[in-house]
Amino acid sequence: MAQNxxxxxxxxxxxxxxxxxxxxxxxxxxxxxxxxxGTGKPMKAEELEPVFCSELVKQELDNETRFFDIPxxxxxxxxxxxxxxxxxxxxxEKKLGTPxxxxxxxxxxxxxxxxxxxxxxxxxxxxxxxxxxxxxxxxGAGQWGTALSMACxxxxxxxxxxxxxxxxxxxxxxxxxxxxxxxxVTPSPSTETEVGRKILEAHPGTTGSLGCAISEAVEVAVKSxxxxxxxxxxxxxxxxxxxxxGLETKAALDKYGIKPDMIIGCAGGGSxxxxxxxxxMGEKLRGxxxxxxxxVEPASCPSFTRGVYAYDFCDTGMxxxxxxxxxxxxxxxxxxxHAGGLRYHGMxxxxxQLYDDKLMEAVSVKQTDVFEAAELFARVEGILPAPESSHAxxxxxxxxxxxxxxxxxxxIVFGLTGTGYFDMVAYEKFHDKEMSDYIxxxxxxxxxxxxxxxxx
Ligand SMILES: *Cc1c(COP(=O)(O)O)cnc(C)c1O
Numbered sequence: 001m002a003q004n005x006x007x008x009x010x011x012x013x014x015x016x017x018x019x020x021x022x023x024x025x026x027x028x029x030x031x032x033x034x035x036x037x038g039t040g041k042p043m044k045a046e047e048l049e050p051v052f053c054s055e056l057v058k059q060e061l062d063n064e065t066r067f068f069d070i071p072x073x074x075x076x077x078x079x080x081x082x083x084x085x086x087x088x089x090x091x092x093e094k095k096l097g098t099p100x101x102x103x104x105x106x107x108x109x110x111x112x113x114x115x116x117x118x119x120x121x122x123x124x125x126x127x128x129x130x131x132x133x134x135x136x137x138x139x140g141a142g143q144w145g146t147a148l149s150m151a152c153x154x155x156x157x158x159x160x161x162x163x164x165x166x167x168x169x170x171x172x173x174x175x176x177x178x179x180x181x182x183x184x185v186t187p188s189p190s191t192e193t194e195v196g197r198k199i200l201e202a203h204p205g206t207t208g209s210l211g212c213a214i215s216e217a218v219e220v221a222v223k224s225x226x227x228x229x230x231x232x233x234x235x236x237x238x239x240x241x242x243x244x245x246g247l248e249t250k251a252a253l254d255k256y257g258i259k260p261d262m263i264i265g266c267a268g269g270g271s272x273x274x275x276x277x278x279x280x281m282g283e284k285l286r287g288x289x290x291x292x293x294x295x296v297e298p299a300s301c302p303s304f305t306r307g308v309y310a311y312d313f314c315d316t317g318m319x320x321x322x323x324x325x326x327x328x329x330x331x332x333x334x335x336x337x338h339a340g341g342l343r344y345h346g347m348x349x350x351x352x353q354l355y356d357d358k359l360m361e362a363v364s365v366k367q368t369d370v371f372e373a374a375e376l377f378a379r380v381e382g383i384l385p386a387p388e389s390s391h392a393x394x395x396x397x398x399x400x401x402x403x404x405x406x407x408x409x410x411x412i413v414f415g416l417t418g419t420g421y422f423d424m425v426a427y428e429k430f431h432d433k434e435m436s437d438y439i440x441x442x443x444x445x446x447x448x449x450x451x452x453x454x455x456x
Pocket of ligand 1: 113114115116143144232233234266267268269270271272273341342386388389417418419
């Protein structure tokens with residue numbers, strides 16, 4: 001049956017999933033609840049609603065409902081760029097000389113260039129439905145800000161983006177894409193917020209961090225009438241929306257009777273990986289099938305492989321609820337020469353619980369190895385991958401090379417989350433041999449860990 005597998009497996013428009021799948025419904029050990037930093041008690045919906053849209057709060061707290069209908073407006077927007085292709089990497093296989101069969105799910109086919117649009121459009125829709133004027137958010141490298149500005153412009157919402165200062169300066173083109181879609185973009189830390197001014201006072205000349213930009217965006221949302229804060233990763237609701245990636249992947253594989261042996265994805269806050277693996281992990285949790293599931297993270301920001309599973313702040317300013325997750329500590333900032341994204345200090349609570357339950361694995365990779373894989377991939381498969389996505393490419397290649405040694409014909413599926421056109425400064429450093437691998441020492445990590453809040 002599996003002989004005539006096309007290069008690209010496209011689903012029909014009417015095969016686009018009509019519901020998102022909530023993996024939490026099938027987890028025996030549920031992800032730990034968000035805690036109120038003041039009381040130490042689980043956050044209630046009323047406490048989250050000043051910050052987040054009401055419908056999204058419901059999704060965030062719902063560990064039981066297995067499927068959520070995708071509202072028609074979101075479904076119609078998805079149709080502009082979904083279903084996304086599942087590609088058989090025949091050329092990569094040939095180049096590696098491996099008996100492994102490699103597939104990648106490509107999420108870079110939209111202007112924002114990544115999977116983030118899948119959740120951005122959902123979050124903008126619920127904000128609009130609630131009658132809000134606009135939303136605030138942070139963005140690091142800029143993909144989330146870009147996706148959100150597209151989504152807000154579609155629904156006529158105002159969009160205020162706090163962009164990590166170093167990226168604001170180094171990635172002017174991303175900033176202009178956001179402004180093209182009508183968003184306002186402020187470098188963070190800024191003097192526009194109390195928390196920004198405080199951080200600038202304590203660390204003059206800082207180039208900013210995601211955790212710091214989150215604090216600023218939350219402050220503005222809470223203080224501005226008709227605004228809420230939205231986040232592009234980490235949260236349960238984001239993983240729910242991203243399940244569309246995994247559901248499509250599974251439908252495409254099922255069409256050709258293909259059963260993957262391993263599923264690989266890069267992990268920053270965990271949203272693409274959580275979405276890609278959702279239906280497969282669901283089968284694993286229900287005892288219907290087994291898969292190796294591998295999260296790939298940068299060696300310079302190793303939340304899973306060298307972090308601790310503990311309650312921590314989601315942001316630097318400590319204004320957000322506490323989340324139990326694999327974390328490096330909320331004031332961890334990866335070395336300035338780290339170019340590959342995936343720089344958040346923590347990890348999705350869902351994935352953290354699954355990892356702690358040993359239902360998935362994690363590996364960390366060095367950035368020069370990542371760019372080597374990215375370049376090889378671009379040359380044989382044609383797509384110029386985002387540095388984030390290239391973490392998954394690296395490990396897919398490594399696993400395929402192991403198959404070459406053992407002669408095993410394993411089936412590997414990985415998530416190609418986006419394209420890297422705005423990351424050419426990082427590619428340039430790689431080509432000019434100016435890229436180095438900074439891996440934090442145990443002592444450095446221990447210093448950040450010592451500042452974790454003392455809970456439980
Ligand atoms: C944001 C981003 C990631 C990492 O975010 P997750 O929430 O871990 O998925 C990976 N790849 C690309 C292209 C991104 O833009």
